[in-house]
Amino acid sequence: MNKYAIAIHGGAGTILRSLMSESQEKEYRAALLASLQAGNKALENGGTAIDAVEAAIIVLEDNPLFNAGKGSVFTHDGRHEMDAAIMNGKTLEAGAVAGVRNVKNPVKLARAVMGHSEHVLLCGGGAEEFAKEMSLPFETDEYFFSQQRYDQLLEIRDTGTTQMDHSAPNNKKFGTVGAVALDVHGNLAAATSTGGMTNKRYGRVGDSPIIGAGTYANNQTCAISCTGHGEYFIRAVVAYDISCLMEYKGLALAEACHEVVHKKLVALGGEGGLIAIDAKGNIELPFNSEGMYRGMKKQGEEYWVAIYGV
Ligand code: ASP
Numbered sequence: 102m103n104k105y106a107i108a109i110h111g112g113a114g115t116i117l118r119s120l121m122s123e124s125q126e127k128e129y130r131a132a133l134l135a136s137l138q139a140g141n142k143a144l145e146n147g148g149t150a151i152d153a154v155e156a157a158i159i160v161l162e163d164n165p166l167f168n169a170g171k172g173s174v175f176t177h178d179g180r181h182e183m184d185a186a187i188m189n190g191k192t193l194e195a196g197a198v199a200g201v202r203n204v205k206n207p208v209k210l211a212r213a214v215m216g217h218s219e220h221v222l223l224c225g226g227g228a229e230e231f232a233k234e235m236s237l238p239f240e241t242d243e244y245f246f247s248q249q250r251y252d253q254l255l256e257i258r259d260t261g262t263t264q265m266d267h268s269a270p271n272n273k274k275f276g277t278v279g280a281v282a283l284d285v286h287g288n289l290a291a292a293t294s295t296g297g298m299t300n301k302r303y304g305r306v307g308d309s310p311i312i313g314a315g316t317y318a319n320n321q322t323c324a325i326s327c328t329g330h331g332e333y334f335i336r337a338v339v340a341y342d343i344s345c346l347m348e349y350k351g352l353a354l355a356e357a358c359h360e361v362v363h364k365k366l367v368a369l370g371g372e373g374g375l376i377a378i379d380a381k382g383n384i385e386l387p388f389n390s391e392g393m394y395r396g397m398k399k400q401g402e403e404y405w406v407a408i409y410g411v
Contacts, residue, residue, distance in 0.1 A: 103287045105150075106382045107140040108397040109133065109157050111167050112276005113328045113374035116392030118409050126408065129166060133396040133406040136160040140280055141398050150290035150324075151189050151212075154280040158185075158208040158292050161278035165247055167394075169278045170206055173245055173296025175254035178303055181245045183296050184310040185211040190289030190318035197310035199224040203245070205238040208294045211310070213237065222310060253299050263298040263305075276394060277309060279326025281318070281378045289324035289380060291316050291340075298331065307331030313341035320380055322347040323354055328393065329366075329373010337365055343377060354379040362387040 111133060140157030144150070162170025173181040185207035186197035196215025199222065204210050213235040214223050223231055232239070257264050277295035284290075293309040293316045301307075308315030308331035315331065317340035318324035325340035339361055346357035358377050366373070367389055374388025376395060386395045388410070396406035 102285045103283065104382055104400040105144040105283055105285050106378060106384060106397065106399040107137060107144060107153055107157060107280060107282040108376040108378055108384045108386060109136050109140065109161070109278070109280045109395065110276070110326065110328055110374070110376045110386070111161060111278050111394030113388045113390045113393035114276060114372070115390065116394070116408055121408075129394060129408060130406050132161065132164050132166050133394060134404055136280070137396050137398045137404055137406070140282060144282060144284055147285055149286070150282040150284040150288050151187065153282040153284065154290045154292040155187065155208055155212055157280040158278055158294050159206055162206050162208060162294055167278050168276050168296045169294040171245060172247065172250070174250050174299040176297070176303055177258060177300050179254065180303075181296055182301075182303070183207045183294070184307055185292070185294040186310040186312060186316040187211045187215055187292040188290065188312060188316055188318040188324070189215070190291070190320040190324050193319060195221050195312045197222040197312060197316070198228040199306040199310045200304060201225065201228045201232070203239045203241070204229060204232050205240045208292055209237055210235070211292070221312065224306070250299070257300050263300045277328040279316070279328060279376055281324040281326050281376050283324070283378050283380065283382050287320065287380060289318045289320050289378065291318040291324035291326045293326040308334035308339070311335055313338055315340060317341050317344055319344050323357075323377050323379045325375055325377045327373060327375040329390070330371055333366060333369050333371025334373065337361065337369055337371060339366065339375065347379070354383050355385050358385040358387045362389055
């Protein structure tokens with residue numbers, strides 16, 4: 102029997118202690134802890150890594166503090182288009198959805214794509230139709246509306262730029278969410294869910310639902326969930342690159358993460374971070390931004406959450 106472990110993130114970006122109130126910080130820490138607890142509960146008593154990452158993500162999707170599910174950011178045309186993915190490191194099965202609207206928990210839909218369709222990635226209306234077939238819950242536009250997020254859009258709507266949610270100048274930082282886990286059977290899993298970037302074009306898809314870019318899991322190497330400026334993470338094929346450095350070059354998890362997050366991505370200009378776990382339960386939480394909402398829990402150890410860089 103292996104020792105189980107789980108790690109989560111709630112987005113990386115310009116997250117500064119000086120701009121965060123004590124009560125805000127408390128809320129974030131409580132939310133990260135609740136997510137870890139849900140994941141940990143799923144892993145206890147022989148539960149699977151895939152159930153654990155889904156459970157951890159659902160808690161964050163339902164929390165308006167994070168840019169996923171309920172708290173998703175606005176597109177340029179004032180809507181919400183969400184991306185999510187999940188991958189099973191044992192079988193290399195994966196499911197993902199892109200640009201879905203009004204689906205309450207996109208990670209559940211990604212899991213349904215993995216388990217109940219012949220496909221890996223469904224997008225837009227087709228994915229929503231599939232959600233209905235799977236009897237997954239939908240929510241109204243009001244459910245996804247928040248004044249803070251709308252203000253974020255209005256601030257940059259006419260600038261022709263997109264913005265990572267957690268890099269908003271007013272420090273109302275909420276990020277993409279992700280989870281990676283190792284279960285007692287030695288299986289790895291990863292999942293990521295996001296509303297993308299504020300002011301993104303209709304139809305823009307980020308790295309999160311792209312298997313190998315923002316999400317990847319393979320029992321032979323590691324499980325990874327990324328957060329950051331998605332276009333760079335796609336171009337650098339971040340998650341699979343880390344796995345490849347381990348598989349083909351024999352790098353340890355920490356070395357592989359360092360190579361990609363602090364060298365390759367930095368050289369390209371890609372801001373962000375990721376969470377990673379290997380089959381021995383080693384966990385890495387690297388980021389090249391000011392901070393990253395993050396946490397982990399290993400069997401027999403205390404819960405641990407953090408927000409800022411050193
Ligand atoms: N990676 C996400 C995207 O580009 C954004 C984020 O991590 O917050 O869609």
